[in-house]
Amino acid sequence: MYAIYKYLFVVPVFAVITVVSTVFIVILGFINPSLTYYCGVVWAKVMQWITPMPVEVVGRENVKPGQSYVIACNHQGAYDIFAIYGSLGINFRWILKQELRKAPVLGFACKHMGHIFIERSSRRAAYDSIQRAKNILTGGTSVVIFPEGTRSGKPEMGPFKHGAFKMAMDLQLPILPVSIKDTYKVMGKNLASLKPGKVTMTIHKPIDITEYEERRDDLIEAVRSSIASAV
Numbered sequence: 351m352y353a354i355y356k357y358l359f360v361v362p363v364f365a366v367i368t369v370v371s372t373v374f375i376v377i378l379g380f381i382n383p384s385l386t387y388y389c390g391v392v393w394a395k396v397m398q399w400i401t402p403m404p405v406e407v408v409g410r411e412n413v414k415p416g417q418s419y420v421i422a423c424n425h426q427g428a429y430d431i432f433a434i435y436g437s438l439g440i441n442f443r444w445i446l447k448q449e450l451r452k453a454p455v456l457g458f459a460c461k462h463m464g465h466i467f468i469e470r471s472s473r474r475a476a477y478d479s480i481q482r483a484k485n486i487l488t489g490g491t492s493v494v495i496f497p498e499g500t501r502s503g504k505p506e507m508g509p510f511k512h513g514a515f516k517m518a519m520d521l522q523l524p525i526l527p528v529s530i531k532d533t534y535k536v537m538g539k540n541l542a543s544l545k546p547g548k549v550t551m552t553i554h555k556p557i558d559i560t561e562y563e564e565r566r567d568d569l570i571e572a573v574r575s576s577i578a579s580a581v
Contacts, residue, residue, distance in 0.1 A: 356544055360400055367396050372459045379462030384491070386463040387441050394436030402546050403429060403536050405437040408580075409553035412526070413440060416490045419526035419556060420518040424507050424577050425496040426534035433530055433549050434494060442492040445483075445517065466493065468517075484521060492526070497573070503534050505581055510570050519566070524556040527573050529580035552580035 371393040378385045398405060413419075421442060423434065434442075444465045460467075466483045487493055495517070497510035518525050529552040536547040554576045562569035 352545060356541075360544070361541070363400055364397060367393055375459050375462050379464075383462065383464035384441065390435045390463065394432040394434075397429075397432045398436045401429075401432075401536065401544070403432065403533075403549055405433050405549045405551055407437050407439070407551045407553065409555075410439065412553050412555045414556075417556075418487045418490055418523055419492040420514070420521060420523045421492050421494045421526045421528055422497050422514060422518075422573050422577065423494060423528045423530055424581055425498045425501050426505070426530060426532070427501055427503060427537050429533040429536045429549070430496075430501075430530050433533055433551055434528075437551055438528070438553075440492050441490060442494050443486060445493055445495050445514075487521060487523065492523075493521075497570075501534075501539075503538050505531070505534070507574070507578060507581065510574050512566060512570070515566055515569055515573070518559055518569075519563075522559070524558050525569075525573055526556050527554040527576040528552065529554070529577045531581055550580070554580070 371389045375386045375389045378389065397403075419440070421438075421440065423430065443463070444460070446460060446465055446467050464486060466486060468483075483493065495514040497514040498508040499511050500508070502508050515525075529550075531550040531552070532547060533549050535545075536549065537544045557569070557572055557576070559569060562572070
């Protein structure tokens with residue numbers, strides 16, 4: 351019965367809400383790009399409701415209003431996106447590879463939402479990208495990064511890449527570890543695996559990167575241990 355519901359309702363609604371959200375993103379992008387974040391929130395909330403995927407959030411008290419963060423999350427599955435957008439409650443931007451700017455629809459929408467494209471082709475280009483990011487990540491606007499770099503599809507986390515932590519040091523922002531639990535049970539590697547399920551998101555205490563100058567490996571381990579504690 352759920353398979354019928356999934357293909358006849360969830361998938362079509364996802365397509366429609368994505369198109370509608372993109373239209374509003376483009377309109378608001380010309381008016382005030384910061385407002386496009388709320389299009390993402392509504393888009394994700396609709397997907398949480400119709401799947402359904404209730405999200406329990408623990409640790410909101412660890413977020414300081416007006417503070418910008420590098421938010422580091424584990425990455426279990428595709429529904430992490432809906433969990434983060436719909437329930438995190440922090441205005442944020444994604445860090446995206448420059449190549450995604452040319453992706454059909456996705457690149458177009460992300461550009462108008464003010465997401466940050468990082469150019470790694472040269473040291474100078476990477477530096478310029480970081481400087482542009484610093485201008486965006488102020489006044490409580492944060493950035494979300496998946497240090498694993500790809501979906502694990504299971505509760506165990508993969509190794510963390512160094513790039514996210516180098517970026518945090520370049521941006522001089524505290525890292526906010528966030529644990530996402532059980533999205534892989536809602537949807538694994540493909541649409542055929544989609545099913546309803548409850549997800550828990552735990553927001554941990556921020557980690558001050560200034561305590562880890564020249565000790566990036568220790569910083570990675572501290573963030574990884576924090577996230578793992580609730581996964």
